[in-house]
Amino acid sequence: MTTMNCKKALSLMSAAVDGELSEREQQDFDQHITWCVSCAREYQESKKTKHLIREKVVRFKAPESLVNSILKLTDSPS
């Protein structure tokens, strides 16, 4: 039996998506979304949003000139 209501589940939603719940919270959360359609849907949508950001935001490589200038900082005579 779970004591978690929708308000509590929503407050934990992002932590559930990011794997930041404690074991106990995770258990209660999982139990809640097995019977609450609305929270289960919110959970799926949040996961998709996170996935989309990770997929679609490009990662650039630092320019070589920048890397070289920083390496010079630690370019010691050996």
Add this chain to the structure above:
Amino acid sequence: MTSHNKEEQQISPEEAQKQRDFQEEAIQHINALYNYALHLTMNPDDAHDLVQETYLKAYKFFDSFEKGTNCKAWLFKILKNNYINKFRKNAREPGKVDYDQIKDFYHSIKDAQSDSEDLNAGYMKSLMHDEVYQALHGLPEEFREVIELCDIEGFTYEEIANMVESPIGTVRSRLFRGRKLLREKLDAFARKYGYGTEE
């Protein structure tokens, strides 16, 4: 290279060790820092300067870095502080976004990157779409920032809380609200590219 200085320049064993430790711990995060700087400044030149200054400061204060802790998080914190000191005082208001500026930035950086042959394949595979970029940058800054730190950089809530100087509960709720807002903005885009209601 600084080879002509090397013969004259003698450094202590402690300094040499510091340099080795710094190279091992800090340099590997340069791409992540550069990306974070780009997202903050939306300008490649400013991002370049910001990262350079961050590493200068980090090296100077490397003795204060606690070994075994997350060096990337430590560097991000320095970069963020630098950014606030350097740019935020006279910067645009959070939440007000100049889409032309974003578009220009996106295209200039894309062009600049496209002629680099040595790009890591992973970077090129996940090409950014204008819509996602615009949606992300259309969010109020406090939401955008935690989303970037969490979803793009992969920091834990504790690390993010430390970086943005807010409690973990605030990080949680900002992420929840930020993703919800972003989702609204991305709905049309998501349907267009098959990120609809089915996973």
